[in-house]
Amino acid sequence: MYAVVRVSCVLLTAVAFTACGTPAPDTAPPTARTTVSPAPASADGIGDPYYPKDGNGGYDVEGYAVSVSYDPPTKQLTGDTTVTATATEALTTFNLDLIGFDVTSVEVDGKPARAEREGKHELVITPEAPIADGAKFATRVRYAGVPEPSEDQGLGAGGWQPAKSGGAFAAGEPHVASHWFPVNDHPSDKATFRLSARVPDPWSVISNGREEPPVSEGGWTTYTWVEPTRIATYLTTIGIDKWTFERATLADGTPVVNAYAPGTEDKKKVQARMPEVLDFLSSKFGPYPQSAAGGIYLNENIGFSLETQGRPIYAKWAELEVVVHEQAHQWFGDTVSVKTWADICLNECFASYSQWLWAEAKDGVNLDERFRTEVARNKERSRFWNRKLYDMGAGNEFTAVYDKGQLAVHALRRQIGEDAFGKLLKDWIAEHKDGNASWPEFEDLAAKVSGQDLRGFFDAWFRDARLPADEFLYPGTLRE
Numbered sequence: 001m002y003a004v005v006r007v008s009c010v011l012l013t014a015v016a017f018t019a020c021g022t023p024a025p026d027t028a029p030p031t032a033r034t035t036v037s038p039a040p041a042s043a044d045g046i047g048d049p050y051y052p053k054d055g056n057g058g059y060d061v062e063g064y065a066v067s068v069s070y071d072p073p074t075k076q077l078t079g080d081t082t083v084t085a086t087a088t089e090a091l092t093t094f095n096l097d098l099i100g101f102d103v104t105s106v107e108v109d110g111k112p113a114r115a116e117r118e119g120k121h122e123l124v125i126t127p128e129a130p131i132a133d134g135a136k137f138a139t140r141v142r143y144a145g146v147p148e149p150s151e152d153q154g155l156g157a158g159g160w161q162p163a164k165s166g167g168a169f170a171a172g173e174p175h176v177a178s179h180w181f182p183v184n185d186h187p188s189d190k191a192t193f194r195l196s197a198r199v200p201d202p203w204s205v206i207s208n209g210r211e212e213p214p215v216s217e218g219g220w221t222t223y224t225w226v227e228p229t230r231i232a233t234y235l236t237t238i239g240i241d242k243w244t245f246e247r248a249t250l251a252d253g254t255p256v257v258n259a260y261a262p263g264t265e266d267k268k269k270v271q272a273r274m275p276e277v278l279d280f281l282s283s284k285f286g287p288y289p290q291s292a293a294g295g296i297y298l299n300e301n302i303g304f305s306l307e308t309q310g311r312p313i314y315a316k317w318a319e320l321e322v323v324v325h326e327q328a329h330q331w332f333g334d335t336v337s338v339k340t341w342a343d344i345c346l347n348e349c350f351a352s353y354s355q356w357l358w359a360e361a362k363d364g365v366n367l368d369e370r371f372r373t374e375v376a377r378n379k380e381r382s383r384f385w386n387r388k389l390y391d392m393g394a395g396n397e398f399t400a401v402y403d404k405g406q407l408a409v410h411a412l413r414r415q416i417g418e419d420a421f422g423k424l425l426k427d428w429i430a431e432h433k434d435g436n437a438s439w440p441e442f443e444d445l446a447a448k449v450s451g452q453d454l455r456g457f458f459d460a461w462f463r464d465a466r467l468p469a470d471e472f473l474y475p476g477t478l479r480e
Contacts, residue, residue: 044095044122046186050341050394051174053121055186056095059085062136063192066181069220070199070240072166077101078144081181084136091131096141097178097185098123099159100148107140115141123182141182150179163300165262167203167241171306171313174341174397177233187232187337188436198222199240206239206259208309210292227309229291230434232337237308239296250275256293257311263299270320271295277320277327277358284357285328286426289335289433295323307351309334321355328354336432342391343439345462348398349389349405350425356406368477371410374403375473382467389462390439408461411468414476415457416450424449 046055067080083096099120106115108127116124123141131137150159150172158172159179170180177183184191197205200220209227216222227236239259246258246268258271274295278288290310297314305314305322307329314322332354333347359365378384387400389408413421424446428437431445439462447454457475460468467473474480 044118044124046184046188048186048188048340050397051186053119054097054175055184055189056097056122058089058091058094059087059137059184061085061184061189061191063194064181064183064236065194065196067196068180068198068238070168070197072168072199072203072240075146075162075168076144077147077180079181080140080142082138082140083182083184084138085184086136087131087133090133091127093124093126094131096123096125096139096182097121098141098143098182099178101143101145103141103143105140105142109137110140113139121178139182143182147180150175158302158304158306161300161302163241163261163298165241165299167239167261169239169241169296169298169300169313170237171302171304171308173234173304173306175234177236180238183233185233187234188339190230190232190337190434190436192229193227193231193236194224195226195236195238196222196224197238197240202242203240204243204245206241206243206245206257206296206311207237208235208292208311210255211257227291229289229309229335231309232334235307235309235334237296237306237311237313239298239313246271250278250288250293252288254288254291254293258294258297259311260297261299264297264316267297267314267318270318270323271297273320274323274327277324280358280361281324281328281331281354284354284422284425285331286429288330289429290330295326307333307347321358324355324358325351331429335434336429337436339436339438341394341397343437344392344397345389345401345405345408346437346439346442348401349409352402352406353409356410367410368414371407371478372480374407379467385467386465388465391463411461411472411475411478412446412457414478415454415472416446416452417476420450 043057045052046057048054062084065082069078103115103123106113106125111128113128114126118124125139147160152175159176160168160170162168170176178185193208195207198220199205205223207225208231209225212224212226214221214223241261243259243261248256250256260267282288292310294311295314296311299316301317302315305312305318305326307326312326328351329347332350338344338346356367360367387404389400389405427449428442428445443458457472460472
């Protein structure tokens with residue numbers, strides 16, 4: 001997520017890494033594994049131990065149809081969202097995540113339902129009649145108010161954010177969607193997403209997926225965006241501004257829409273290289289996996305850029321390296337999403353290493369030399385090494401994955417060899433496309449592809465919070 005890209009993130013400088021803080025040494029057993037246990041029906045959390053209130057139990061979402069009207073001068077949002085889901089257990093009540101707003105009505109399958117707020121996060125819904133296990137049902141929620149700012153701290157904190165121009169945008173990780181629509185807010189429950197957003201002229205709206213023709217009436221225009229590819233909820237977005245749009249297609253016909261906030265027109269030169277970036281990444285990871293492409297350029301100095309699906313959001317400071325990172329997330333993080341937040345290295349370590357792959361291919365950088373230089377620079381810094389890359393603990397997700405993570409992935413490449421590494425990257429995406437996967441599953445696939453027992457290597461680099469022993473620190477051509 002973070003650099004905060006974020007919500008996949010690329011840090012601005014080495015200083016920024018330090019500013020984000022370094023977690024204390026982790027004393028948990030290095031082989032401990034974090035898993036999600038299925039949440040019981042009506043549970044107010046999906047089972048992720050890092051964020052117990054994220055998501056909900058008892059159902060699987062198929063799609064979100066979000067309709068909002070937003071008035072920039074008053075910051076008032078009026079919403080009408082329908083969540084289509086399938087019950088995984090018999091339900092007499094169930095929860096949705098929604099922060100703030102006055103809920104004016106709730107219906108389940110067209111019939112009025114009782115809705116109660118429980119704390120800041122939960123909307124508890126009691127349908128008129130119980131929902132049978134396996135039944136498909138639709139929940140419609142009408143709500144209104146001024147979106148509440150996030151109370152999260154640190155890298156990736158976001159949610160609904162006002163823009164300097166007077167508009168607004170939604171971006172953050174790991175929490176964002178519940179700040180503007182009712183949702184099962186955890187990446188393990190991916191669903192399709194449709195947004196219709198009504199704003200007064202001359203404001204306009206950008207979001208995920210493919211656009212439908214806007215409809216204007218009475219000085220207001222409704223913009224509709226449709227993402228048919230299942231999406232993790234933190235990867236949904238809305239941007240309201242006086243955008244300058246660019247439209248094109250990739251060579252394979254994928255539609256491209258770029259949106260530039262006033263004052264960011266200079267970023268068109270950077271974004272012009274996006275097709276080249278996607279071609280390069282496709283050569284490493286397999287075909288581009290999203291329904292649409294593009295970028296959203298904010299005139300905001302937020303601390304991160306984010307890999308919002310198909311159309312990343314970029315902070316004002318973002319340059320080409322950030323584009324490489326965020327577009328790499330379209331494979332690592334977006335099409336293959338984490339099962340729990342303990343697995344975040346699957347997103348950030350590989351998006352960060354993509355920057356190294358780009359530098360190697362485009363600028364002729366010797367990555368072995370870069371690796372040795374970085375190790376030598378940090379070898380005596382225990383605070384660099386005492387951050388785990390897997391199961392690092394809540395609040396520590398977006399630290400080591402951006403620098404130590406690059407070293408670890410390069411060491412893995414040298415440990416298993418070039419052919420196995422290339423096959424591993426493509427097989428991982430192909431096997432889990434449009435789904436969720438965990439870090440232990442990645443370890444298993446790496447061992448299978450390489451034919452090596454990698455338990456010691458993975459413990460040393462990803463599970464331990466210390467400098468790896470030399471046999472793992474300098475594998476293959478890294479050993480001088």
